[in-house]
Amino acid sequence: MGVSNRADEKPVLRIAMVGHVDHGKSTLIGRIRHELSALPGTSAVDPSIAGNWAYVVDQLQEEREREMTIDTTQTFLETPACRLVFIDVPGHQELIHNMITGATRADAAVLVLAADEGVRVQTRRHALLLSMLGIHTVIVAVNKMDLAERSEPAFRVLEEAILAELRAVGISSSATIPVVARDGDNVVTRSPTMPWFTGPSVMEALGEVEPASAVFDAVRLPVQDVYRHDVPTVVGRLLSGTIAEGDALTIFPSGGAATVTAIRRFPENHAAAEAGESVGLVLEGALPERGNVLAPASDPPRTAREFAGRVFWLASEPLAVGEELSLRCGTQSVAARIEEVSEKLDTATLDPLPPAQSLAIMELGTVRISAATPVVMEPFVRLPGLGRFVLERAGRPSGFGILP
Amino acid sequence: MDYLSRMESDSIYVIREAFNRYSRLAMLWSMGKDSTALLWMVRRAFFGRVPFPVIHIDTSYKFPEIYAFRDRLAKEFDLDLRVARNEDALAGGMGPTKIDKFACCNALKTNALKQAIAKMGFEALLLGIRRDEHGVRAKERYFSPRSQDFTWNVGSQPPELWDLYASVDEAAHDRIHPLLHMTELDIWRYVRREGVPVNPLYLAKEGKRYRSIGCAPCCMPIASNATTVDEIIAELEASHEPERAGRAQDKEAAFTMQKLRSLGYM
Structure with missing residues (x-):
């Protein structure tokens, strides 16, 4: 079992490659895959695509x-040290919904910036989105340094510009690295072609990233379902905290009280459950339903029918004040009405936009929402799983928001 | 929480989301390692039960070991097993050498599945595909809507944000992929830890074993002396060969997998 235990303990890091169109996100991933294909258990990159690393x-x-x-x-x-998942995303702004889809799976990001173009619209927008999604571990790869003669002064100018952009959205980069992704310079190993650079390669910098550890430890269990095939069993994935047999929990928003009499698992029950676990609880007392959140009465979540969040809009048809749509948060799905849009931002420039009654595609704004029934939430920085929501139109995710 | 438990927990979350959403849900089971691991997780999600039908798309060209494995586990796990075959195509002599392998896969797998969905009226299917199997499968979503004509429009998939899976209303049926985040090694390590039953085709006999199993005429064994799950894991931890190298359809032409999948292939 020694081998499997070691494999089980390896941390996982999910890294999104973000940045403007054609700055080299896919090429960088492809080149990393190519250079690391000597790793045991890694399949070789098809030799016919050598050079076209993006393939x-x-x-x-x-x-x-x-x-x-x-x-x-x-x-x-x-x-040998960790598991890495590289998430490629499209750079085109028309495909921003696919970029968000990838980025919501990431713990960290590499922001790719082409030396010949510098900061562009999507560089800035992607940086803003990383900040909004809570991805604060960011490494900058200044790519295509061959088009800037691999020169240090050119790199320093770009470094200053991108760090200022990141600061503007509240991100401090852990490393800024001059790279030629196509040739593998400073990708996995440090390149002798830029001897003036004494910092890490992209892979070395990623190796320094510490996986984030959860700090919030009060129980939050969004109820997914109640199975009534045999003994009624409440199922869901525990977002935070630990649950043990005998624990007293409150059902939010209704306020009903319940005691955990068993933690079901097939084939054998467990005495306790930890954060991240998909659990099955047998309760004595009130029975919750899907969308409810189980939490201790002593440390309750926030419950409100009306609230405001920062919303990024994804659909071509703007979000309008007065519109009714569906709000999804945790396992909750409730009818919601848009009451007010304020503090709008142009995400291409980070400039404020004039007040309006709507939020157009790729605009960011503070949106006041009233829900048909109370919504159980947490501030995003406290517990992301209950601090983010999606607005759906006819079942299609059309925007997402973060609760301050 | 250890890595494999986290992987399993995330898969069970997806399975339970699907079960909550659809009253007419089914699962595809090919008796391979992935869909058998999925079946294992389904039993865990529902405390020992499999509360929906399990469909085997039977091309009739499967290995005898696959049929034996199916019948043994169907009994042991008390499955509502439905076998779906494209009888018309089979009566017409369809096979891997009839036209080409693409036409065969499309007729005996995709069209058999279409007929089964139409006949049994399923809204959604659970499938055991993984992102690391193939570059086109790497583009999948957990919840993937399919149109009336069964097509997968990979260029315009709806966004999927965190685990707030979209409930696209206009889809004809949905495909749900609870194992998307797991790799081939993850699956084998899970199989080892859990004692998931293993199809004997994966274990080496006379220096050969199958790494990926499907229809007998279109699967090539690899040279291997791995006769146990431990030995399979050790072999994969050192291997540089892609998982599906022994599958015929992936190699025949560029973008074959994409074409098959956009027509509704699994």
């Missing part, structure tokens, strides 16, 4: 014909 992830016919990433992809690597 490692751009595997759709349309993607190769149009030389662009259309949809987000994940590629997996296991090193």
Whole structure:
């Protein structure tokens, strides 16, 4: 069992590659995959695509014909020290919904910036989105340094510009690295072609990233379902805290009280459950329903029918004041009405926008929402799983929000 | 929480979301390692039960070991097993050498599945595909809506934010992929830890074993001396060969997998 235990203890880091169109996100992932294909258990990169490293992830016919990433992809690597999941996302703003889809799965990000173009609209927008999604571990790869003669002064100018952009959205980069992704310079190993740079390679910098540890430890269990095949069993994934047999919990928002009499597991029950676990609880007392949140009475979650969140809009038809749609948060799905839009931001420039009664695609704003029934929430920084929500129109995710 | 438990917990979350959402849900089971691991997690999600039908898309060209494994576990796990075959195509002599392998897969797998869905009226299917199997599968969502004509429009998938899975109203049926985040090694380590039953085709006999199993005429064994799950894991931990290298359809032409999948292939 020694081997399996070691494998079980390896941390996982999910890294989104973000940045402007054609700055080299897919190429960087492909080059990393190529250089690490000597790792045991890693399949070799198809030799026919040598040089076209983006093809490692751009595997759709349309993607190769149009030389662009259309949809987000994940590629997996296991090193002796950790597991890495690289998440590629498209750079085109028309495909922002696919970028968000990929980024919501990430713990960290590499922001790729091409040395010949510098900071562009999508560089800034992606940085803003990382900040909004709570991804504060960011490494900057200044790519295509061959187009800037691999020169230090050119790099320092770009470094200053990108760090200022990141500061503006509240992110401090842990490393800014000059790179030629195509040739592998400073990708896995440090390159002799830029001897003036004494910092880490991209992979070395990723190796320094510490996986975030949860700090919030009060019980929050969003109820997914109640199974009544035999003994009524409440199921859901424990977002935070630990539960043990005999614990007293309160059902939010109703306020009913229940005691945990068993923690079911097949084939054998457990005496306790920890955060992250998909559990089955047998309760004595009140029985919750899907959407409810179980929590201790002594440390209750926030419950409100009306609240405001920072919303980024994804659909081509703008979000309008007065509109009614569906709000999803945890396992809750409630009818919601848009009451007010304020503090709008142009996400291409970070400039404020004039007040309006609507939020257009790729605009960010503070949106006041009233829900048909009370919503159980937490501030995003406290517990992301109850601090983020999606607004759906006819079942299609059309925008997402973060609770302050 | 250890890594494999976290993987399992996330898969069970997806399975339970699907079960909550659809009253006419079914699962596809190919008797391979992935869908058998999925079946194992389904039993864990529902405390020992499998509360929906389990469909085997039977091309009739499967290995005899696959049928034996199916019948043994169907009994042991008390499954509501439904076998779906495209009888018309089989009567017409469809097979991997009839036209080409693409036409065969499309007729005997995709069209058999279409007929089964139409006949049994399922709204949604659980499938055991994983992102790391294939570059096109790497683009999948956990909840993937399919249109009336069964197509997967990979260029315009709805966004999927965190685990707030979209409930796209206009989809004809949905595909749900609870194992998307697991790798081949994750599956085998899970199989080892849990004691998930293993199809004997994966274990080496006379220096050969199958790494990926499907229809007998289109699967090539690999050279291997791995006769136990431990030995399979040790072999994969050192291997540089892609998982599906022994599958015929992936190699025949560029973008074959994409074409098959956009027509509704699993």
